Amino acid sequence: MPYQVVTNDSGRHSTWPDQKELPDGWETTGFVGSQEECLDHIARIWDGPGPRTVRVPGWAAANVLTTERIRLRELSPAQVAGLLEVLDGEAVSDGYVENYPLVGTGFGARNFQTRTPDELRFGFGMYLVSAQPGGPAFGDIGFHRPPADGVAEIGFSLAESARGQGYATEAVAELTRWAFTQPGVRRIVAKTTTDNTGAQGVLGRAGFRLERTGENVLHYALQLAPDLPESEPMRDDEEERAALSKLGKVRKAGGDDLAFVAGSDPLRRVVRDGGKLLAYAQSGDKEGVEDPTNHLMFIVVHPAVARRGLGERLLGEVREHARAHGKTGMVTGTPDDDHPSVAWVRKHGFRPIGHHLITRRDKGAAPVEAPGEFTVEVMDRADGAAVEEFVALASRTVAEATMPGGARMTSDPDEIRRDLVEEHDGALLVCRASGAPVGWLALTAPAVGEDAWVLAAQVVVEAEGEGAPAALLAAAARLADEAGAASLTAVAEEDGQRELAETLPGSGFLPVAGRTIWFAEVDPRP
Numbered sequence: 001m002p003y004q005v006v007t008n009d010s011g012r013h014s015t016w017p018d019q020k021e022l023p024d025g026w027e028t029t030g031f032v033g034s035q036e037e038c039l040d041h042i043a044r045i046w047d048g049p050g051p052r053t054v055r056v057p058g059w060a061a062a063n064v065l066t067t068e069r070i071r072l073r074e075l076s077p078a079q080v081a082g083l084l085e086v087l088d089g090e091a092v093s094d095g096y097v098e099n100y101p102l103v104g105t106g107f108g109a110r111n112f113q114t115r116t117p118d119e120l121r122f123g124f125g126m127y128l129v130s131a132q133p134g135g136p137a138f139g140d141i142g143f144h145r146p147p148a149d150g151v152a153e154i155g156f157s158l159a160e161s162a163r164g165q166g167y168a169t170e171a172v173a174e175l176t177r178w179a180f181t182q183p184g185v186r187r188i189v190a191k192t193t194t195d196n197t198g199a200q201g202v203l204g205r206a207g208f209r210l211e212r213t214g215e216n217v218l219h220y221a222l223q224l225a226p227d228l229p230e231s232e233p234m235r236d237d238e239e240e241r242a243a244l245s246k247l248g249k250v251r252k253a254g255g256d257d258l259a260f261v262a263g264s265d266p267l268r269r270v271v272r273d274g275g276k277l278l279a280y281a282q283s284g285d286k287e288g289v290e291d292p293t294n295h296l297m298f299i300v301v302h303p304a305v306a307r308r309g310l311g312e313r314l315l316g317e318v319r320e321h322a323r324a325h326g327k328t329g330m331v332t333g334t335p336d337d338d339h340p341s342v343a344w345v346r347k348h349g350f351r352p353i354g355h356h357l358i359t360r361r362d363k364g365a366a367p368v369e370a371p372g373e374f375t376v377e378v379m380d381r382a383d384g385a386a387v388e389e390f391v392a393l394a395s396r397t398v399a400e401a402t403m404p405g406g407a408r409m410t411s412d413p414d415e416i417r418r419d420l421v422e423e424h425d426g427a428l429l430v431c432r433a434s435g436a437p438v439g440w441l442a443l444t445a446p447a448v449g450e451d452a453w454v455l456a457a458q459v460v461v462e463a464e465g466e467g468a469p470a471a472l473l474a475a476a477a478r479l480a481d482e483a484g485a486a487s488l489t490a491v492a493e494e495d496g497q498r499e500l501a502e503t504l505p506g507s508g509f510l511p512v513a514g515r516t517i518w519f520a521e522v523d524p525r526p
Helices: 035-046 077-087 103-112 167-179 197-205 238-250 310-324 339-347 384-400 413-422 468-482 498-503
Strands: 003-007 013-017 027-033 064-066 070-074 126-131 137-143 151-158 187-193 209-213 217-223 267-273 276-284 294-301 329-335 351-362 374-378 428-433 436-443 451-459 487-493 510-521
Touching (some): 003 035, 013 035, 027 035, 064 167, 070 167, 077 103, 103 126, 103 137, 126 167, 137 167, 151 167, 167 197, 187 197, 238 276, 276 310, 310 329, 329 339, 339 510, 384 413, 384 428, 384 436, 384 451, 428 468, 436 468, 468 487
Parallel strands (some): 151 187, 294 329, 451 487
Antiparallel strands (some): 003 013, 003 027, 064 070, 070 126, 126 137, 137 151, 187 217, 209 217, 267 276, 276 294, 329 510, 351 510, 428 436
């Protein structure tokens, strides 16, 4: 059913069925859409139902959390005021189920209105609970105040028609999960009365434990990893680098050998239990990548201490570090067969933005002929002019390429010379069409019985779609076979290097694995 956004002379705003007669004193704003679209329009344009006089300057962020069944949407101060007006009969809205808001909702909203400006902290406000993908609100949940000394208190209430279906448990579990990703939050408490068996059941199912009983009041608490150590800075010595590498391999995760931009301020933290490395987190501006909005991050937790809150705790530190450096997003990667990590990033709001296809051509695979209109030269490393031509060509194509999330690789010739020429002694290939260079490929040095890798391969924009990758791959495969290499592995980003990714299967390279690139906002927005 279509809805419209309506307003009155006091500046209050609400949603109303499009074909239903408006109540006295209300008029349409002209915006029509689904109820969810109307609510988002109110939050974005009008700052929600309620008089303009109660709007808080600078309030722009609102947290939105979702599960498979429900949506939690944080209210602005104006929207909290509007909720109270509906509860008190001073305003109308079709955005709530029948018999909601509740008396308890009013207690929470009035408590919110006593907050000082310093207590209006992103995410630690009051939320409405509705079904996915849209629909009227049937409950509320939120924090009494922002956390103090690592402790935050929550409260919740649901309309009677929504009870007994697990929604309250789902909302409490999702909100507490989010809270534990925020820096310094270690403990969440809640109170209910001795006769409120429904709330007691919700808290128990959400992992809370009863700590003490007062006069007609039960005190519950949920503690984050109370028996695990806090993180500390990496020592960055040989012993710790070896431990990072070992844990990275155990989890198939990577991120243990990240190189950050010189002079930047990366986050590099570890969690140790005595001499044992339990987890690590690295985040910052990666060397060789230009990305003004996002940090590259990796969080790796030893399987022995999984599901105990370490990952959430480190994610909170990563988010805070990104905020402090003016970043709005975080990017990470997971192997496709690392199902626990894939589930974890999805759970914490990451969405896929790219995919690296990993392929391998085994020794003895049928040779592939290069397209006849191209020639491929192996550059003489002793020829300084030839090497500089290769570096210049690589710099040009790197500057043209876009990575997942909009980042770009830095095209600094000195960095390219170091990464592709000085740190490896494999073949440097240049593909030409009518004598002009149109593409390049760099190999590791193939050896008998060992695996060789295509370090990188790119084509100039003008030559895309003409077949240059096939010529380069055929030449690389021939060199690997001649050296007796066991296999040749090549990686391509399926969107950013579409032609290379599509050429690999036809050049004898078979898919063996994949790696998904994920993105999440530092502060999720509606």
